[in-house]
Structure formats: structure tokens, C-alpha cells
Amino acid sequence: MPEIFADLSTPLVADACVRHGVPLRVAPPGIGAVAPGHRVAGRVLPVRHYGSVDVFLEAFGGAEPGDVLVIDNGGRSDEACVGDLAVLEAETAGVAALVVWGLHRDTPELVEIGLPVFSYGAFPPGPVRLDEREPEALSTARFGTHLVSTDDLVFGDEDGVLFVAADRADEVLATAHRIRDTEREQARRIRAGETLRRQTTFDDYLARRAVDPSYTFRQHLRRTGGAIEE
Known part of the structure; x- marks a missing residue:
């Protein structure tokens, strides 16, 4: 275990x-x-x-x-x-x-x-x-x-x-590993000079939220494959 x-x-x-x-x-x-x-x-x-x-x-x-x-x-x-x-x-x-x-x-x-x-x-x-x-x-x-x-x-x-x-542990742990891999790659890219705002196309998020106030950053991350939240 x-x-x-x-x-x-x-x-x-x-x-x-x-x-x-x-x-x-x-x-x-x-x-x-x-x-x-x-x-x-x-x-x-x-x-x-x-x-x-x-x-x-x-x-x-x-x-x-x-x-x-x-x-x-x-x-x-x-x-x-x-x-x-x-x-x-x-x-x-x-x-x-x-x-x-x-x-x-x-x-x-x-x-x-x-x-x-x-x-x-x-x-x-x-x-x-x-x-x-x-x-x-x-x-x-x-x-x-x-x-x-x-x-x-x-x-x-x-x-x-x-x-x-x-009985939920296998799926939870498998997803935890995927989130870990995503976050490690995001951290590597930040250290290499690519800001998190750029990685997550944060300007696009702000523009879409301006049109649709119900659009959340969490939804944006899911669409772009980020793993900052959740």
C-alpha cells in the first residue's frame, strides 16, 4: 500500500x-x-x-x-x-x-x-x-x-x-498520478520561462469570461488540460 x-x-x-x-x-x-x-x-x-x-x-x-x-x-x-x-x-x-x-x-x-x-x-x-x-x-x-x-x-x-x-481508491489514485504529471510539466515550463498565465491561455479565459460571466477558471482549465485547481 x-x-x-x-x-x-x-x-x-x-x-x-x-x-x-x-x-x-x-x-x-x-x-x-x-x-x-x-x-x-x-x-x-x-x-x-x-x-x-x-x-x-x-x-x-x-x-x-x-x-x-x-x-x-x-x-x-x-x-x-x-x-x-x-x-x-x-x-x-x-x-x-x-x-x-x-x-x-x-x-x-x-x-x-x-x-x-x-x-x-x-x-x-x-x-x-x-x-x-x-x-x-x-x-x-x-x-x-x-x-x-x-x-x-x-x-x-x-x-x-x-x-x-x-472501492474508489484505484480511480482516485490513477487520476492523482495524472494530475501530478501535469503539474510537474507545468512547473518545468515555468522554470524554463513560460509563465503559468501563458500556459493556461489566461488572456483567452478573461476574454471569454467577459462575454460569459458564468465561465469559470476551473472550466477553462479542464478545456485546456491544466491542473492548478481540483
Whole structure:
């Protein structure tokens, strides 16, 4: 799974989702890798946290190699829900990474372990609560306004994290590769002295918009084969 995302980025995948009408399910802003440069790509292994690590241990029993543990901790900022022992155990279960809607702790140890962990930051205290467990504890996880399950893939890099339905992933990733190639060629031409305005025949766009105010730049890009937006 990481190989198919190796030369892509979350912005490219997001643009491809828009192009195909696939719902944009993006983690709320602010999420990042504990160790800079880490990336994530894999099937979602969902789990909801209620204050005890036991739910993680139970989730690991159903893990498949390469899964990404997606932890729903409600976006809480008053506790860290994962630390070094949970991450080490995830590694032994074949989990490829962890993505947390919440906070982590034991930062130096997590960096040393090397398993990618994405969260909203570090916080020393662990949970002191123990909430009632929901029936969906191991079947779905909330992440911001989104609900994810094993039917979804998760991708993460320096720009953030997003989720894509597994049954739409092939077309989305194929389009993301095409957008990447187009943008690379556009960047090469800019460096060679051909402005983006010239590449996109921007003057033509302005002239046509003057006649037809409903004509959008996005429509123009589709007609001319550009890939700046979407």
C-alpha cells in the first residue's frame, strides 16, 4: 500500500477526489507526524478510545499487515491516548502506522521506535477517565465530522490526513498520478520561462469570461488540460 502513495501527496489525492466527485473526508487541520517526514498509507483499522488501552489490544487481534490504526479519541486536548507501549504493541501486530484524533505522549520513544504516528500534538498526562464503551468501538471511528471503517483507506503526509473509500481508491489514485504529471510539466515550463498565465491561455479565459460571466477558471482549465485547481 505505501508504494502506491510513494510519489503522490495528500493534495493530489484531494484534487483527484474532487475530480471524481468522491466525498472529501479530510482530518481537521493541525494533524502531523510525530517524526517529521513520516507518511501513511493503508487500510483503516478503526478503534474508539474510552480511557483504557485494552480496546487497542483488542483491535490488534484483528489487524492485518499494513493496516493503519485510526484512533477516535474525540479530538480531546486534555489527555494523551497513546504512548510508547501501545505503539510498540501495534508494531508487533503488523500495524504500519497510527493516526490519532487526539494527542500522544512519550515523544522521544515514539521517534526511536520509528513507526509513523500522526496526532494533534504531545501532552504528558494519560487518561484518568473510564467511559462506557459503545457497540461500534471496533467497527468505526469518528475523525472530525467523518466516520471511517475498514472499508476506507487513509493517507497522510506533511499536508495532513485524508480518507478515501477503498472501492474508489484505484480511480482516485490513477487520476492523482495524472494530475501530478501535469503539474510537474507545468512547473518545468515555468522554470524554463513560460509563465503559468501563458500556459493556461489566461488572456483567452478573461476574454471569454467577459462575454460569459458564468465561465469559470476551473472550466477553462479542464478545456485546456491544466491542473492548478481540483
